[in-house]
Amino acid sequence: MTSRIILAGFGGQGILFAGKQLAKTAMHKGRHVSWLPSYGPEMRGGAANCSVIISDKEIGSPIISQPDILVALSLPSFSKFEPAVSEGGLLFANSSLIPEKSKRGDIKAHYIPATELAAKNGLAGGANVIMLGYLLYVTRLFDYDELIGNILSSIPASKSALIEGNKKALLLGYEYRG
Amino acid sequence: MSQKVLMKGNEALAEAALRCGCLYFFGYPITPQSEVSEYMAKRLPQAGGLCLQAESEVAAINMVLGAAAAGVRAMTSSSSPGISLMSEGISYLVGSDLPCLICNIQRGGPGLGGIQPTQQDYLQATKAPGHGDMHLYVVAPASVQEMAGLVARAFDVADTYRTPALLLADGALGQMMEPVDFDAALSVRRDLPEKSWATTGHGGKRKKNIVNSLYLSPEALERSVLSRQERYREIERTEVLCEETDTADAEIILVAYGISARICRSALEAARAMGIRAGLLRPITLWPYPRAALLRAAGHAKHFLVVELNIGQMVDDVRVATQCHRPVSFFGRCGGMLPTPEDVLAEIVKIHESIREEGA
Numbered sequence: 068m069t070s071r072i073i074l075a076g077f078g079g080q081g082i083l084f085a086g087k088q089l090a091k092t093a094m095h096k097g098r099h100v101s102w103l104p105s106y107g108p109e110m111r112g113g114a115a116n117c118s119v120i121i122s123d124k125e126i127g128s129p130i131i132s133q134p135d136i137l138v139a140l141s142l143p144s145f146s147k148f149e150p151a152v153s154e155g156g157l158l159f160a161n162s163s164l165i166p167e168k169s170k171r172g173d174i175k176a177h178y179i180p181a182t183e184l185a186a187k188n189g190l191a192g193g194a195n196v197i198m199l200g201y202l203l204y205v206t207r208l209f210d211y212d213e214l215i216g217n218i219l220s221s222i223p224a225s226k227s228a229l230i231e232g233n234k235k236a237l238l239l240g241y242e243y244r245g
Numbered sequence: 246m247s248q249k250v251l252m253k254g255n256e257a258l259a260e261a262a263l264r265c266g267c268l269y270f271f272g273y274p275i276t277p278q279s280e281v282s283e284y285m286a287k288r289l290p291q292a293g294g295l296c297l298q299a300e301s302e303v304a305a306i307n308m309v310l311g312a313a314a315a316g317v318r319a320m321t322s323s324s325s326p327g328i329s330l331m332s333e334g335i336s337y338l339v340g341s342d343l344p345c346l347i348c349n350i351q352r353g354g355p356g357l358g359g360i361q362p363t364q365q366d367y368l369q370a371t372k373a374p375g376h377g378d379m380h381l382y383v384v385a386p387a388s389v390q391e392m393a394g395l396v397a398r399a400f401d402v403a404d405t406y407r408t409p410a411l412l413l414a415d416g417a418l419g420q421m422m423e424p425v426d427f428d429a430a431l432s433v434r435r436d437l438p439e440k441s442w443a444t445t446g447h448g449g450k451r452k453k454n455i456v457n458s459l460y461l462s463p464e465a466l467e468r469s470v471l472s473r474q475e476r477y478r479e480i481e482r483t484e485v486l487c488e489e490t491d492t493a494d495a496e497i498i499l500v501a502y503g504i505s506a507r508i509c510r511s512a513l514e515a516a517r518a519m520g521i522r523a524g525l526l527r528p529i530t531l532w533p534y535p536r537a538a539l540l541r542a543a544g545h546a547k548h549f550l551v552v553e554l555n556i557g558q559m560v561d562d563v564r565v566a567t568q569c570h571r572p573v574s575f576f577g578r579c580g581g582m583l584p585t586p587e588d589v590l591a592e593i594v595k596i597h598e599s600i601r602e603e604g605a
Contacts, residue, residue, distance in 0.1 A: 087422065091251045094424045102251070102422035106277055107360050127511030129421050129504075132585045 068123050070208065071131045073148055075116035076140030076161070081195035084221075085138070086117035088199060092209050092217040093121040101129035114143055121208075136206070138198050139165060140181070159202050161194060177205055179243050185236065193236035200240020211241060249424040254392040254414060255280035257425045258322075258348060259288070261393035264431055265400045267318040267346065268294025271308035273301055273327060276360040277416035278350035281322040302327040306334030306347075313343035314456040316443025318400060322348035324416075325366050326357055328374075335409060336375025340458025342442075342473070344403035346396065347381070348412040350419040353581045361581025362416035364503060367558035370413045371532045378470050380477055382410040382484065383531040385502040389423035393430035395529070402484050404437045406476045413531060415554065417504045417583070480533055487535035488527045489542075491517065495524030497596050498542050499589070500563050501552040502528045505577075509552050511586035516593045523593050528559075539566035546571060548596050552589055553577045 074086045083104050090102040104117040118131040133153040139145040140161040152158055154173045163182035179201045181194035190197070196218065203214055215237050222229050252260070259281045262270075270285040285296040299305035305321045312319035323331065328349045338345060351366050353359035370383050382402045384395040392414060399410035444454045460466035491513060492498055501509040506527040516523040526542055528535050543549075549571055551560050557575040564573050576592040578584045 087251070090422060094249060094251055100251070100424060103417060104420055106416070106420050125510075126423075126507075127514065128508040128586050129417065129423075130508070130583050130585065132587065 070121045070136060071134050071153075072119040072121070072136040072138065073116060073131055073134040073151075074119065074138040074140075075114065075144030075148055076195075077144075078113050078115040080115070080140045081192060082115045082140065083117050085195040085199050086119045088214065088218050088221065089119050089121070089208070091221070092214050095217065096209065096213065098122060099124060099126050101126045103129045114141070114147075116144060116148070136202070138202060140194060140198065141165070142167070157206065159198055159205075161198060163194070177201065178245070179240065181240070184239055184243070188235065188239060190232050190236050190239075193232055196233050196236035197240035197243075200237040201243050202240070203237075204241045204243070211237075248428075249426050251422050252389060252425050253280055253420060253422050254386075254389045255350065255419040256284050257389045258392040258396050258412065258414075259284035261396035261427065261430060262318075262320055262346065262400070263288055263292060263294075264427060265318065265397050267320050267400065268292060269309075269312045269317055269319040270294070270296045270321065271299050271305040271312070271319070272321050272323065273299050273305050275324045275327045277352055277362070277419050278322050278324045278348065280419070281348065281350070302330035303334065306331035306338070309345050309347075310334060310338050310341065310343060313338065313345045314341065314444050316440040316445055318345075318404075320346040320348070322350065324350050324352045325354050325363075326352075328366065328369070332375050335381070336377055336379060337458045338409045339375060339379040339381070339473075340377060340469075341456050342407040343409065343456065344400075344407055345409050346399050346403060346412065347409055348414070351413065351415040353579070359581045360416065362418075362504060362554060362583065363579055363581055364413075364415055364505060364554040364558070365579055366413065367531065367553065367555060370411055371534070371562070374411065378474070380408075380532050382406070382408055382480060383413055384410065384486070385413045385529060385531050386418060387503050387506045387527060387529075389418070389421065390425050390430060391529075392418060393425050393427060397431045397433065398486075401433075401435045401437065402480065404440075405435065406480055407442075408473075408476065408480070413503070415504050416581075477533075484530060485533045485535050485537070486529035487538050488529060489538065490525040490527070492524035492526055492542055492546070495522050495542075495545075496547045496600060497521065497523045497550060497593055498546040498548075499523065499525045499550050499552055499593070500528070500539070500559065501525065502531060502559075504583075505552045505554055508584060508586055509589055512589035512593060515586060515590045516597075519594075521593060521597045523597075534562050534566060536566040539563060540568065543567035543570040547600050549573045550592060550596060551575045551577075552584070552592075554583070555579050
């Protein structure tokens with residue numbers, strides 16, 4: 068079983084962080100993982116994306132041309148990667164910033180207003196973790212405790228104020244029901 | 246079970262170097278390898294070492310020379326244009342018989358080129374990293390785990406044979422994260438010779454050591470070059486590494502190193518699933534080159550396909566190694582473009598069909 072996941076959005080939305088949480092959680096479950104970021108001048112406001120592969124066997128190419136799962140946080144990233152999602156694949160779109168709906172009939176699309184949910188709940192910058200919560204609810208990729216445990220362990224002691232916010236964000240996404 | 250950590254290739258190579266006792270890093274930032282100096286700047290002072298951002302790559306490589314001459318493990322890292330700037334210093338290090346580690350996390354060229362991953366420095370690394378009859382011990386990792394493991398091996402080979410070693414990776418391997426098990430990566434430890442030649446200061450208690458690459462007497466220079474060649478022959482005998490996947494019954498053998506080999510591994514699986522007998526031979530040392538393994542493979546394979554992120558720099562090495570017994574094709578992208586496994590598979594299928602036609 069191999070999951071090829073692309074997470075994409077604007078620089079600053081926590082795309083790379085969110086991808087890393089998936090890779091790290093899977094690694095701690097003994098799976099093979101790779102995490103490949105886009106890098107370069109697109110940081111800080113431009114487009115950012117990362118490719119995460121989770122597999123039961125050794126991973127060959129870490130580059131994903133057709134993701135099984137796309138997590139899109141911005142309109143440009145939706146436009147760029149939605150056509151590439153593999154047949155039968157899953158789309159998670161941040162409907163706060165993506166007014167469009169997927170016209171593809173061969174993928175399953177899920178929409179969540181992650182940026183609005185974050186803003187309403189005082190979780191500025193938490194849309195990425197809200198998306199992860201929703202992804203987790205739909206895919207059951209991991210147990211809830213496994214993922215939250217890994218997210219919290221990524222927060223350095225100097226930023227312990229972020230612990231409650233991340234807990235709240237993951238739960239918000241996990242309990243979201245369209 | 247030992248602990249796995251999720252790390253970038255650049256961070257893993259830096260951590261491995263530190264754990265191998267390299268406490269001296271000299272460099273100048275350049276994408277896509279800047280995490281190496283960033284990591285060292287944070288960790289080396291804590292470990293009692295020194296991380297120095299030089300004013301240029303030229304300065305950095307000469308600082309490595311100075312540190313290596315004093316007998317400590319020292320390293321630098323850069324990316325393609327920066328390595329070109331270091332070329333003179335690299336040659337001086339070889340001429341002075343100094344062990345050190347140089348890392349090239351390749352980006353696009355020529356010139357300032359681009360910042361995306363390529364393997365466009367293969368010929369520079371393996372044939373002419375500097376002037377003079379010289380080589381570097383060149384290792385090409387294909388995973389973050391290997392970024393760590395080959396750092397250890399490169400330092401050990403460098404110290405054993407008094408030669409600089411080069412770790413040749415690319416932007417993708419430097420930037421990507423994978424699990425690393427440092428205990429496993431650094432498990433092999435060699436008995437290394439004393440650095441009795443080091444210029445450590447001796448207070449008049451022994452004959453002075455001189456580290457130098459200038460020989461004005463042609464006789465002395467020839468002796469020095471030839472004695473180095475003997476060490477190169479020994480490295481060729483004992484330090485070659487390669488990995489073979491499904492080559493035993495393969496008609497088509499892919500030859501690829503580093504990130505290209507990872508793409509090939511995915512293509513290979515797909516080819517096998519189609520019933521095509523394909524295999525992969527992955528050079529892990531690029532100098533010395535795994536000629537014997539390739540010649541063996543040429544005994545039964547019908548066709549070789551070299552895959553690189555350049556315009557075909559390794560093709561001649563495969564032709565020479567296989568003594569032109571079999572056709573050698575090439576597929577690659579350059580400038581930072583990455584082929585997909587499907588692109589490589591299409592090449593394999595083409596070759597497979599041409600073999601079938603010839604057989605018919």
